[in-house]
Amino acid sequence: MTEATLIDGKAYAQTVRGRVAQAVTALKDRHALTPGLAVVLVGEDPASQVYVRNKNKATLEAGMQGFEHRLSAETTEGDLLKLVAQLNEDPRVNGILVQLPLPKQIDEAAVIAAIHPDKDVDGFHVINAGRLWTGGAGTVPCTPLGCLHLIRHHLGADGLSGKKALVVGRSNIVGKPMAGLLLNESCTVTVAHSRTADLAAECRQADILVAAVGRPNFIKGDWIKPGATVIDVGINRMDAGEGKTKLVGDVEFATASTVAGGITPVPGGVGPMTIAMLLYNTVRATCLQAGVPVPEELDA
Numbered sequence: 001m002t003e004a005t006l007i008d009g010k011a012y013a014q015t016v017r018g019r020v021a022q023a024v025t026a027l028k029d030r031h032a033l034t035p036g037l038a039v040v041l042v043g044e045d046p047a048s049q050v051y052v053r054n055k056n057k058a059t060l061e062a063g064m065q066g067f068e069h070r071l072s073a074e075t076t077e078g079d080l081l082k083l084v085a086q087l088n089e090d091p092r093v094n095g096i097l098v099q100l101p102l103p104k105q106i107d108e109a110a111v112i113a114a115i116h117p118d119k120d121v122d123g124f125h126v127i128n129a130g131r132l133w134t135g136g137a138g139t140v141p142c143t144p145l146g147c148l149h150l151i152r153h154h155l156g157a158d159g160l161s162g163k164k165a166l167v168v169g170r171s172n173i174v175g176k177p178m179a180g181l182l183l184n185e186s187c188t189v190t191v192a193h194s195r196t197a198d199l200a201a202e203c204r205q206a207d208i209l210v211a212a213v214g215r216p217n218f219i220k221g222d223w224i225k226p227g228a229t230v231i232d233v234g235i236n237r238m239d240a241g242e243g244k245t246k247l248v249g250d251v252e253f254a255t256a257s258t259v260a261g262g263i264t265p266v267p268g269g270v271g272p273m274t275i276a277m278l279l280y281n282t283v284r285a286t287c288l289q290a291g292v293p294v295p296e297e298l299d300a
Helices: 009-031 047-063 077-089 108-116 126-134 141-155 177-184 199-203 271-290
Strands: 037-041 065-071 096-097 162-170 188-192 208-211 227-230 236-241 245-249
Touching: 009 141, 009 236, 009 271, 037 047, 037 077, 047 065, 047 077, 065 077, 077 096, 077 108, 077 199, 077 227, 108 177, 108 227, 126 177, 141 177, 141 227, 141 271, 162 199, 177 188, 177 208, 188 199
Parallel strands: 037 065, 037 096, 162 188, 162 208, 208 227
Antiparallel strands: 236 245
């Protein structure tokens, strides 16, 4: 019995962030451009506070400008939309990220729709979703884009064409855009979910399996096709006894890692790639807005 190759997202994210920093330096040197990312946090959700702090730190480390806006949990939808409108018009800001979830009095869809599509570095705007599915140049949500980079890193740039890919999960944030990305790589794609009839049988046919269903250890090792590439997007907190908790994915790692050809761990797999892809998207957005070519250093 052989162990799967561990697809180390933490290490690869560092590689991507290094490329982003080189691309930022190139934009400054060649075009006197400094990418700027605005992050908006409404309320005091502890997890969101950690995410925002990490995003701002990574932005500055990459040599970009960071603009942080912290608003109270009582902020009205109207006030948030006014801020988004100001950021849309600010030439220093190339990317806008409004941290989700938002307080219940604010319509998330309305806020996402208010962000200019070219500054939507989260890739959630309906125009960017349409661009993905019609082959246009748009911004792709960070988590599925990070998954694609990890798959390419593991299989090689030409290693996806013709493969059977299964995406377990159908959210607008991960599942649907992931399917679009894999289709664009010439995979044969199936989208499944928790209500799929005989999900195990679907999994056993997949050369590439992306799990984003949000259920701990939901996909068992004996569901995995031998040699498959397994990307686990799930981050589930479980009781570890003695008042402690542990993070686990949607895939039962211990059993799946004895069957798969390559697998991402949780933590340390997809998670670190999300912030790396946010920075990556911000560089590309900056180039789009300025009408300059994307530095070759970004995808070196």
